[in-house]
Amino acid sequence: MIRKNARTHIYRVETENTLYALRAVRGERVEHIYYGRKVRNALISPYPHNYGFSPNDKDKTASLSHDIIPAELPGYGAGDYRAEAIRIIDKNGAAATDFRFVKARIYQGKPLSAAMPHARADEAVETLELTLKDRFSGIFAFVSYSAYPEADTIVRSVRYENRTRKSVRLTNTASLCVDFPAGKEFELINLPGTYYFERHIERAPLRQGNYVMTSHRGATGHQMNPYFALVSPDADEKAGECYAFNLIYSGAYTNTVELTPYRALRVLSGLGDHHFSWLLEKGESFETPEATMCYSAKGIGDMRRKTHRFVKNYILKPRKSTRAPIVLNTWEGTWFDVNEKLILDYARAASQNGIEMLVMDDGWFGARVSDKAGLGDWFVNPARFPEGLASTVKKVKDMGLAFGIWIEPEMVNPDSELYRNHPEYALAVPTADPSLSRDQLVLDMGNPEVVAYLKETLGKTLGGVGIDYFKWDFNRHLSDVYSSILPPERQAEAAHRFMLGTYELLAWLRETFPDAMLETCSGGGGRYDLGMMYYGEQIWTSDNTDPAWRVDIQCASLMGYPAPTMSCHVANRENICEGKPRTLRFRYAVAAAGPLGYEFNLSECSEELCASVRAQIEEYKSYAHLPESGNYYELASPYEGRTYAYYYASPNGDELLLTALQAKGDAIPLTFSIEAACEDLTYTDLLSGKEYDGKTLKKGICVCPDGMDEWSLMIHLRAKK
Ligand code: GLA
Secondary structure (H helix, E strand, C coil), rough: CHHHHHHCEEEEEEEEEEEEEECCCCCCCCEEEEEEEEECCCCCCCCCCCCCCCCHHHHHHHHCCCCCCCCCCCCCCCCCCCCCCEEECCCCCCCCCCCCEEEEEEEEECCCCCCCCCCCCCCEEEEEEEEECCCCCCCCEEEEEEEEECCEEEEEEEEECCCCCCEEEEEEEEEEEEEECHHHHHHCCCCCCCCEEEECCEEEEECCCEEEEEEECCCCCCCEEEEEEEECCCCCCCCCCEECCCECCCCCEEEEEEECCCEEEEEEEEEEEEEEEECCCCCCCCHHHHEEEEEEEEEEEEEEEEHHHHHHHHCCCCCCCCCCCCEEECHHHHHCCCCCHHHHHHHHHHHHHHCEEEEEECCCCCCCCCECCCCCCEECCCCCCCHHHHHHHHHHCCCCCCEEEECCEEEEECCCCHHHCCCCHCCCCCCCCCEEECEEEEEECCCCHHHHHHHHHHHHCCCCCCCCCCECCCCCCCCCCCCCCCHHHHHHHHHHHHHHHHHHHHHHHHHHCCCCEEEEEEEEEECCCHHHHHCCCCCCCCCCCCCCCCCCCCHHHHHHHCCCHEEEEEECCCCCECEEECCCCHHHHHHHCCCCECCHHHHHHCHHHHHHHHHHHHHHHHCCHHHHHCEEEEEEEECCCCCEEEEECCCCCCEEEEEEEEECCCCCCCCCCCCCCCCCCEEECCCCCCEEEEHHHHCCCCEEECCCCCEEEEEEECCCC
């Protein structure tokens, strides 16, 4: 619910358990009042003070330094020295920016961008839209706060409109700004990483200064996921104050937390200013990506579940089926060597062993026999598929399988027909050769001709073939960012225009292939973000399929994203980690955390191994609905000890799937208390036949690892009728 108090000018944006309050008086800056647990009276301006070396408005609020006023849309260069949420460079070169309140409106629904991914809305969603005007440049800003009551989440975005007669330049545009007053101590949780070890959890206290989490890569990247949280120092799974933030965007971004000299905290999230600025001509408008914020007073576990609920209900593309199909993917078993015979061998073995979909990975098109050539040439390789793709797909389908295919549309190899004909389609600065990464260049997706070429070739080659699933990859980051179609004064728009072009192509793919599902990927989980989740049902979590590493990656991924997004495969190799091969059971127990797949050539496997795979698939099908739509509870973190343990619970607690994993074993007994169990129910473990009563589960069940090098336990509890 969103309400205005006409006397105090306070606007209250409420969700079921949270309140976000601001004060907006005509002609003045919009002041942030409060964000946190729902309270009746939010405090107004908690610490009026005039600091030395801090400008103020003499006539109005002389007791308040600009530097300390909690602000909703802080500008630049007009007395607030903290990091800004917007900087406008005027035609005359001035950069001072200071937005003042004009009016507000409250409405049901929310802005739904036509060009960018966004949170979907239902009838419960309401929006507060503030209209502000910059007293220097005359540019208007429309700041939207949309409340998602049952997910305790607020989505924020800003649209700038140039109603003047001149052009201005926007830079450092944040989507979200939250100022916390002094007196609240926080620790920061975030998800940094590297390629092959994306998203691991770090938690640290804040120090005075700015901590900037950013990607200049033209993609969110493996190196710093855009999700982060601020939690009270005492916060744990079950208690403590927690705020989670994220951006619904897949490109370069900047998230900043600034602890000021006066111990106030500013949080910003948005496009930032790494080679980003946008020329706003008269009559034009510019929309920022959306940013999300979620609050829980009940600890990290509750914050996580709320975040998951929000992503599942309002971001992710809804699935057409109750769970993802179980796939067999050719990559780790075959690398680039796909051809009709191999695909049919794979398919035969897949259909005999319970697999539901065959996914043909890289290597089926152009001259793509290694990563050195072919990207951009979206034509079936006739030497590998002499009768054409449709014929192979039909044969696969005749065996009762669905068919998926790998594509990487945003890229081009210099050794390709596309590049030979259109070198100007690649991002490259005209004065020097561009840098290669995995022997490929990045296409200028901001060029409408490039997007049209991709629509045409992908449409022609894959249309009518019967594709049920796309794996959309992105195997390098942007460099040499320069677009052959933009004038010099717009070159700093190229990376954002790249994302807009990619989003256009993603939307086109979904419309053109309405029955196919989409798994996005970027060298594993290099674009594991809400932008990609808006278009696809799931994401390839990591190229690292070693379960010992996956445990950490998956636990961290679940911090900000729900299990249905997290595509997990039992891998080809025995995942030699620290010199020890991993058993099939352990690999499976780790992979069963999300949408399941396999990555080895089953046609070459022993009957014994195939029988184990068949049994795993049957087992998985009996509980796959729990990771898909249950609530996630963490029992033991691999970041704190040797065990990773968690369970998924059905919404009413009558079904539970508990998993405990230890890559390095020891035999210390563990007690798990299952808070989502119902006290008055009796449960049966469908895997072992053992019975448990709800009271005992709630109090805690004791399990003991067997002390071997790796250990996994799965318990699938269903309440007796
Ligand atoms: C990336 C993906 C892999 C595979 C290869 C193909 O690395 O993450 O799963 O698809 O590309 O080239």
